[in-house]
Amino acid sequence: MINFFTWSKTRELEKELYKLILKGVIVTALLMAAFDLFFNSHTLALLEFLFASISILLFYSEVKHQLSFVVSSRIFIVFMAMPIYWNLLYNPSYIESTILFIFLPIITIILRPLKEVMLFTIIFGGSFLYISITGMGEADFTYMELFKLVSMQGLISFFVVMYVQANKDYQEVISEQANALKESNTQLAKLYRAKAIEASIDALTGLSNRLSLMKKLDELFALYRRSREVFSIILFDIDHFKLVNDTYGHNKGDEILKSIAKISLESVREIDMVSRYGGEEFLVILPKTNAIVAQSVAERIRMSMQENIKIENKSITASFGVVQIREKTDIDKLINLADQALYRAKESGRNRVEVVED
Secondary structure, eight states: OGGGGOOOSSOHHHHHHHHHHHHHHHHHHHHHHHHHHHHSOHHHHHHHHHHHHHHHHHHHHHHHTOSOHHHHHHHHHHHHHHHHHHHHHHOOOHHHHHHHHHHHHHHHHHHSOHHHHHHHIIIIIHHHHHHHHHTOSSSOOOHHHHHHHHHHHHHHHHHHHHHHHHHHHHHHHHHHHHHHHHHHHHHHHHHHHHHHHHHHBOTTTOSBOHHHHHHHHHHHHHHHHHHOOOEEEEEEEETTHHHHHHHHOHHHHHHHHHHHHHHHHHTSOTTOEEEEOSSSEEEEEEETOOHHHHHHHHHHHHHHHHHHOEETTEEOOEEEEEEEOOTTOOHHHHHHHHHHHHHHHHHTTSSOEEEOOO
């Protein structure tokens, strides 16, 4: 029941209803002003035209968000009451006065919270009864007519309150569900990104894994077929790594893999990709790079490993195979060519770089 006394925080439902009411009232008030100007009262026509003009300004300010909804709706209700009071005081037709004074509280109920509607009810309803009972107005109401009018107004207002409240509750439920769904989607998106990153990263070294490197190679192959943009790859394998694991344990071997990953990343550009291809094998993708430049990158990695990664003053080294993209070569064949160059490096004494010649 407490919700009857307040509107929702955003008032989105009320604002949309308010815009619709303003549109309908502008057209109706202008038509009534034109009719009263020619067939009834110039004063009433002026009041109706003033009300229509104020409604146009309020609609414009509502669309442009230049006036707060609270202030705008209160101004609208006050100016709407002006032609209604003129009818009550000077129009002998009690039917028209009755219709207008039923319409006024309904609009007030839709636009304002119930606690404010009560205030308007006391002001408008009280003045209506006072004018009617004391005979100040032109319309002649009997006590029974006034009783029926007040009863009908109360009944209609009650149903309007129930309807508006039900719509407000429905909108609030929808809004809460939408917010919950939005939050859920945000969490799912974060989880998806986290899982996507996790699926593309080697857990030990933090390098790209085989899945992500194959995706990158697909992109570069497509680019090569489209615009003949060259690229090269470097495949290298740690020399005697099994002996390191057998002698110093797998924890030490893991430390070496991490160190090699760090050195490799420091030796390449941001656009390059360093990935862990296998157990102790690494593959470097170098976009927009020919074999000559790729060979120098491989030499830089090789020398940095030799100088910085040591066990008991013995350097950890690797053997490298370098190949540049070429015609009529697919991904598997390109990697196979790099692998053949790598094994030539091992057969030639290890700790060296071999390049696949054109």
